[in-house]
Each structure stands twice: as C-alpha cells, then as structure tokens.
Amino acid sequence: MNLSPPEQSMHKLSEDCPEVSKANLLLPCFRRNAYDESLASYHSGSIISHLLRKTIHNKLTSLDNNLLYMPNVSAASVVDSECNMTDFAQDDQSCLSFKDSTDDLSSGSQPSSTDVERPLTEHLQAKRARVENIIRGMSSSPNSRSHGEDECEAIRCRRDILKENKRKQRLPQHQEPSQFNMRGNGAKTSKDEECHKLKEQLQSMQRLLHQLQEKISHVNDQNYCVNEDTADGGEECDIQEKSQSSYKDKLNVDNSSFTSDCEVRNLQETLKCELTRTVSDSIDMVFRKLSTALLKQPPHPQPCQSPEYPEKETHRDSPPELSDSDENTRSAERFESTPVNSPEHQTEALSLVVRKPSQFNSVGQGVKRPYPLHQSPFQFGYGTPLHDSQILEHLLKYGPHSAFSALPCLPPSLERSSPDSMEHTWESVAMRSKVTSGHLVQHHRPGPPGLLAVDALCLPHEGLTPNHLKKAKLMFFYTRYPSSNLLKNFFPDVKFNRCITSQLIKWFSNFREFYYIQMEKFARQAVIDGVHDVKDISVSRESELFRALNMHYNKANDFQVPDRFLEVAEITLQEFYSAISLSKDSDPSWKKAIYKVICKQDSDVPEDFKSPSYI
DNA sequence: CGGTGGCCTG
C-alpha cells in the first residue's frame, strides 16, 4: 500500500493551495527552491504581488539571458538592462514605480553595473531612460501616463489593503484555533466572517487582474504604435513610445538584429499571459480557501492521531471558474484531492458491470464517492472494540448513507502505526469505497437472507458463508498458500476455531488442487501440441487456461485479476511443461518441486480484503 | 503430536 503522507494540511497556506504546486508545473519560474520557502511566509494578499514580481523578474531575467547569447549585444547593454530590471523586480516597494530604480542606479548601489557604466555613461543613460520608459509604459494606464506613479500608488494601496485584510482574516484563526471545534453560533459567525473577507479579497483580486490586463493590453497597443513609427524615430509619439522605439532602434543599431521587435513584443505577450495566469491562479487559490472555509466542518471528536491521508481520488476535471456553492464544493473536492502515487493503487471508475439491485449495495453503486478511498468520515480510537467499529461501518455503508456520505469534509485519518489493532477498524471503513486496488468492481451480497443479516452486521460468524468462500477464492489470486494467521487476519468477522480454520485451509487446498490440475492439463496439451521451448508458453487474459481459472475463482467476473496472478500462472505452467517434457512425471512425487516453486510466488493480499464486509 | 498439504473419492 502506498500511503504516502500528505503534503497538504488544512491550515497552512502554502499547503492549502495545490495551486502553488500546480504553478510549479505550469511556470518554469515557480520551481521549488528558495521561492517556495519565501512564498510560504506570504499571506494571500501579498502572494499576488510576490507572484507578479517574481514572474516579471523571471521573465525579464530570461530575456536578459537570451540577450547574453545574442552575438552583437554589448555586455554593457545587458548589464544595464539587467540592473534596471532586477531593481524593478526586487524592490518590494517599488511596485511599478521607477523612480527608485533610477535612484538606485544613479547612486551606484550596484557596483557591478556602475563599473561598466562609467565608460559608457552616455549610452547607458539613454538606455536607462528607454528601459525605464518601457517599464513605465507597462505600469501606467493609457489615459494617465503622466500619473504613472499615482497608478502605482493605487496598486500599492490595493495590495496593502489586501495584505491587511489577509492579516486580519488570518489572525483570529491562529489565535482561536478551536473555533472550528465548536458547534454553535460562535463558530458559524467566525466562518461567515472569514468567508466574507475571502469574498472581498477575491473581488479585489479580480479587479486587480482586470486592471493588469488592461494595462498590458495597452502596452501591446503602444508597441504597435511604435512598430508603425520606426521610420522617423518616433518624435510624434509620446515619451514611452519614443522610448520603446529608441530601445528597439538601439538594439537594431547595436547588433543589426531583427530580434528586438520580437523580443519586446514577446516579452509583453509573455508578461501578459503570465500575469493573467498568475493572478488567475491567485484568485483560484482564494476560491479554494473560500470553498474550504465554507465547507469546513467541526472535526470529529476523536483526536487526530495522524495527518496521514491515504490515497485519494482526483477530480482534475473540475473547472477552476467557480462562483456558487455547488461549484465551490467541486472546487473543494479538487483542492482536497491528491494524485495517487502508486500505479498499483490507481483509482478506477466504478464498474461498468451493473449487477441487479441489492438491498446491500445501496451505497457505492453509481453514487459518486463523497470522499476518497480510505478516507473515513469517522475514525475510531485504538481502544474501540471491533464490534463497534464494524457496526458503525455497517451503519455507514448501509444505514442512512446520505447523512454521512454527503459530508465532503476531510476527516483526519488514523495513523497506522499499529496495524494489527487498527486494520480491522479503519480498513473496514475504508472498504466503503472499494476502488482502491481496483480489483473488485462490485460488491454484492448473495446468499440466504438469514446469513446476510448476520454478515451485514459484521458479527463474527459461527461458520463460513458463501461470501467467505467467494472472498477466499479471490484471495487465491494473491496467495496460494495462506497461513492460518493470514486467514484469521483477513476474515475478521469469522470466529475461528479448529474446525473453521481447517475448513478455510481446506478451501485453499481445494483451490490449489484445481489450479494444479489445470496447469498439468494445459502443460500436457502444450507438449502434445509440439511446443518446443518453455519461452513459447505464456499466460494472458485471453488464454484458455486463464479463462478456466477465472471461471473457477471469479465466476461473476466482477474482479480485476491482478497481473501478478497471470505471471504466477505462467510460471506454474512453464514448470509443469518443463517437468513433463523432461519426463519427470514418471516420479510419483514429481510435483513437489513445482509446489516448492509456486509457494514462493505468493504476494500480499490487498488490505481491502481485511474488511469483514468485503464482497 | 498437532498442524498442514496433497491425493483420492464422492
């Protein structure tokens, strides 16, 4: 079982938002390094500015790096532009204001640049002005370019407000962590407040996004103007356009390169995209927080023993644009889901095999699971008697399901440090969703009603039922030689005594008998058919041999036989073939050697089978 | 000697 510990928790922003990691995938600049740590300390309000700064910085740096490889670009221009852009990106307070960077430059705060700067003062000043104007052009609105700094100030103010809102909203959470532990008006009010603030924050972010988009699109327009105006040096255009034009001309003159235009335009395009995406991600993040806050339920009274979360279903198809509570629910689902790590335990869709309705499978058939597999809405203490948990499990599974299953909240999971003591309890609960290993597609409970009633309540059986037999057959796909201890572990609802144990063991003995008979039969047939090489013998799901075995152990064909079983079957068949083709079968005990090989091929039975209500 | 596996038979 791959139960990798979660990387997400409900209460930390950095972990609260899978979008951050999503961003890691989307944006090359969002790598997990120093950036992540710094991000973790940001509140949502400042995250947006942080993201913007970082994004811009990375883009600009990237552009500079590209320039470095342009054959004819002077080192001075590269250093110069990098200096400006770095200042622009790194200065927290500068926002899009540019005075600061100018001051920094002129005051020689960047030794590396000033050294280069001195012999090229004229050039550099011109370039600086151009670069500064480009940035100003990107930061100011079309109609108020002379008020560029005012615009920046406004943005800064909004950002500060966001920060402040975020701070206010987060503060009580840390100070009163127990507020969500309590049922009642107090908790509800706090939650409402939180939601309200988050909504406000979201709106602010959306406004900011809008403004940014406007600005960026305007920059594009400006650039078009410049492009059409390259002939005369751009005297007619305003200062920004001139500046851009000069910058472009400069590049053209310096390196006779056609790339400057493209670079500027690409930069702007990329910036536009990245900004939009970044801000969208931030907004999405807020949405998730909002959803989480809305859906936050008081934790179960039982203490959380571990933050370990088992595998979860993923709902990556949920759209990020969410506006109402239903959408929020979906968002929360997506937010709370984690990709399954192990391919072996990939979740699967529910079976296409629909069995006739049964009173015992009301939950789980065609009903979307409210929470991922192995996530119980409840948890049981270590001391909880098996019976209680089983009855609870039964209630969860067959009882008034909607009351429990509708809860989309994430319950704390149990630590499985003591599997023996706990496996029955939480595994049994986990079995409510039986897609884990994806082997058993459907559960149903055939058999006499009387037995079913007892079985359904998960009380220890005085005897073995047809369901136990079916379960044992399925277990045979994993283990041909189960120990009695294993059997006891995997049949927790059976009251074991000598008789029951022997019966179960006898079952497996009978399973083996059939198995080996089939193997011998098909091996002999292979010899008769003139197969010359063991390598020519294989067992696939299409093989006649497999069909025979599957028909015997998995008659309903509602179980996905593990590949490993096919491998073992193939090994067995090959062993038989080899022995027969070597005439070893003349020895009365010729099969013993084969048994010895096969008994080593056992694999672990999935934990699912430990559930008393499995099958 | 108890537990277990294999074989045979029904």
Add this chain to the structure above:
DNA sequence: CAGGCCACCG
C-alpha cells in the same frame, strides 16, 4: 467442495 487418509515437519 468436503471427507478421509496419509505423509511430512517442527
């Protein structure tokens, strides 16, 4: 699949 029997093993 179960019962019976036998053999093997710790």
